[in-house]
Amino acid sequence: MVDRKPALAGPDLPGTAGTKSARTRQRILDAAAHVLSRRGYAGTRLTDVAEVAQLQAPAIYYYFSSRDELIEEVMWSGIAHMREHVRAQLAALPAGASSLDRIDVAVESHLRYQLEISDYTTAAIRNAGQIPEQIRLRYVTEANRYGDVWRELVQDAVDDRVLHPDLDPRAARMLVLGALNWAAEWWNPRRGSLDQLIRTAKTLVRSGLSTGSEAGEASPAAPAPDTPAPAGPRRAGAAAR
Amino acid sequence: MVDRKPALAGPDLPGTAGTKSARTRQRILDAAAHVLSRRGYAGTRLTDVAEVAQLQAPAIYYYFSSRDELIEEVMWSGIAHMREHVRAQLAALPAGASSLDRIDVAVESHLRYQLEISDYTTAAIRNAGQIPEQIRLRYVTEANRYGDVWRELVQDAVDDRVLHPDLDPRAARMLVLGALNWAAEWWNPRRGSLDQLIRTAKTLVRSGLSTGSEAGEASPAAPAPDTPAPAGPRRAGAAAR
DNA sequence: TCGCGCATTTAATGTGCATTAGAACATCTG
DNA sequence: CAGATGTTCTAATGCACATTAAATGCGCGA
Numbered sequence: 414m415v416d417r418k419p420a421l422a423g424p425d426l427p428g429t430a431g432t433k434s435a436r437t438r439q440r441i442l443d444a445a446a447h448v449l450s451r452r453g454y455a456g457t458r459l460t461d462v463a464e465v466a467q468l469q470a471p472a473i474y475y476y477f478s479s480r481d482e483l484i485e486e487v488m489w490s491g492i493a494h495m496r497e498h499v500r501a502q503l504a505a506l507p508a509g510a511s512s513l514d515r516i517d518v519a520v521e522s523h524l525r526y527q528l529e530i531s532d533y534t535t536a537a538i539r540n541a542g543q544i545p546e547q548i549r550l551r552y553v554t555e556a557n558r559y560g561d562v563w564r565e566l567v568q569d570a571v572d573d574r575v576l577h578p579d580l581d582p583r584a585a586r587m588l589v590l591g592a593l594n595w596a597a598e599w600w601n602p603r604r605g606s607l608d609q610l611i612r613t614a615k616t617l618v619r620s621g622l623s624t625g626s627e628a629g630e631a632s633p634a635a636p637a638p639d640t641p642a643p644a645g646p647r648r649a650g651a652a653a654r
Numbered sequence: 655m656v657d658r659k660p661a662l663a664g665p666d667l668p669g670t671a672g673t674k675s676a677r678t679r680q681r682i683l684d685a686a687a688h689v690l691s692r693r694g695y696a697g698t699r700l701t702d703v704a705e706v707a708q709l710q711a712p713a714i715y716y717y718f719s720s721r722d723e724l725i726e727e728v729m730w731s732g733i734a735h736m737r738e739h740v741r742a743q744l745a746a747l748p749a750g751a752s753s754l755d756r757i758d759v760a761v762e763s764h765l766r767y768q769l770e771i772s773d774y775t776t777a778a779i780r781n782a783g784q785i786p787e788q789i790r791l792r793y794v795t796e797a798n799r800y801g802d803v804w805r806e807l808v809q810d811a812v813d814d815r816v817l818h819p820d821l822d823p824r825a826a827r828m829l830v831l832g833a834l835n836w837a838a839e840w841w842n843p844r845r846g847s848l849d850q851l852i853r854t855a856k857t858l859v860r861s862g863l864s865t866g867s868e869a870g871e872a873s874p875a876a877p878a879p880d881t882p883a884p885a886g887p888r889r890a891g892a893a894a895r
Numbered sequence: 896t897c898g899c900g901c902a903t904t905t906a907a908t909g910t911g912c913a914t915t916a917g918a919a920c921a922t923c924t925g
Numbered sequence: 926c927a928g929a930t931g932t933t934c935t936a937a938t939g940c941a942c943a944t945t946a947a948a949t950g951c952g953c954g955a
Binding site: 433434437468469471472475 | 901902903904905
């Protein structure tokens with residue numbers, strides 16, 4: 414009967430760039446990310462999301478067909494954006510950057526994005542273990558794609574013989590990601606600067622991963638540029654496995 | 655490890671050691687930890703807890719006055735036990751163990767308890783950021799007490815001049831705990847042995863925290879080179895906060 | 896100015912779930 | 926075996942919240 418539903422889709426829909434409608438949809442997503450990150454999957458009430466987004470709960474159904482669909486999008490787009498951000502920063506590095514320097518950059522951009530920019534990332538991180546099967550699939554896919562970025566970083570370190578031989582690559586990668594992700598749980602701008610945290614994380618990760626011989630701080634240069642725009646010289650072998 | 659709780663809220667509380675009643679109460683707590691760790695705070699239904707504990711939901715009210723009280727106990731007792739476990743392992747160490755060796759032991763016992771023994775710990779970890787104020791207090795208190803154990807471990811490393819100078823002690827400590835805690839999110843016994851993970855974590859943490867010069871493996875009685883550090887019993891009061 | 900589709904609102908509807916009431920069952924004491 | 930006390934059940938009660946229905950406001954092209 415009622416078939417006046419806009420062919421809602423992902424973040425695309427060509428013509429609708431800065432449409433008011435598109436902006437409202439975005440506001441709802443942002444609100445959902447905010448609520449989801451502090452209340453958890455089951456605790457995320459549409460009325461709360463609506464309040465943050467400054468509209469009434471039923472209005473959400475004009476943009477999303479269900480609560481789960483809204484949450485699903487927050488979850489996967491959170492990591493998708495994180496991956497995009499980190500990848501851009503890596504791409505901005507000079508072609509000859511060492512594997513450890515690349516890891517440094519990944520550590521910094523991961524932390525910056527997670528703690529400075531995005532509620533989405535914390536929402537995804539905190540609820541990864543709680544979302545039901547239905548929603549999980551797309552999230553897992555994106556999480557794996559982001560994982561691939563790190564898998565490649567670590568693999569490069571192995572290939573360059575700078576990864577500590579006692580480390581299992583997979584475990585090491587997950588432990589590092591855990592250290593970074595967990596920062597969302599405790600870091601508070603009032604108890605220590607983000608730069609301070611980043612410095613510590615870089616040191617910890619670099620000397621933790623690298624073989625003793627190749628320890629010392631390498632080139633502290635290449636202070637990750639802020640603009641994700643410049644598509645510089647990309648790294649060769651993409652998509653590792 | 656074995657530490658029967660002094661029934662706090664139940665009915666009367668005589669010297670109930672292995673009482674059937676006490677065991678039922680424990681079963682409910684265990685079930686709640688199990689559900690809480692995978693469904694999250696808001697998603698934890700009393701009917702699910704009851705099902706796991708093999709009884710009907712209203713029976714829970716005989717032992718706990720509300721859902722929140724049950725969850726609160728799971729949350730704080732989770733870390734309380736973790737702390738007890740780690741502390742015991744540390745206490746079993748010979749008096750002369752180096753600060754890095756002590757950290758090694760803490761890493762191992764933390765991971766073992768979290769991944770092998772206890773649903774409580776994962777429940778606490780995953781829900782730390784989602785529980786409402788009301789419940790939070792006691793949890794935070796216990797979390798801080800456990801944090802003190804690590805604060806002391808790291809401080810000892812500083813005193814012994816083995817902590818990498820570029821590291822902010824607080825940030826480093828939280829990053830390490832994050833790496834460990836996060837393991838609950840991804841580690842699966844079928845994709846890699848726990849021993850393997852522990853080995854990697856120890857290596858990563860040890861070489862990540864320590865100053866380059868002091869790399870090698872465990873070594874008994876290898877006190878700091880030139881430090882007037884209080885080499886006496888490490889058991890000084892750490893709390894003070 | 897009218898009219899028409901998009902956007903959002905107010906007012907139901909229904910279900911799921913914590914919590915309560917009070918009966919039934921079990922176990923222990925004499 | 927009585928009956929007292931401890932334990933768990935079945936059957937309400939009531940609220941909170943996702944979702945639906947239907948009405949209203951809004952902007953814009955002729």
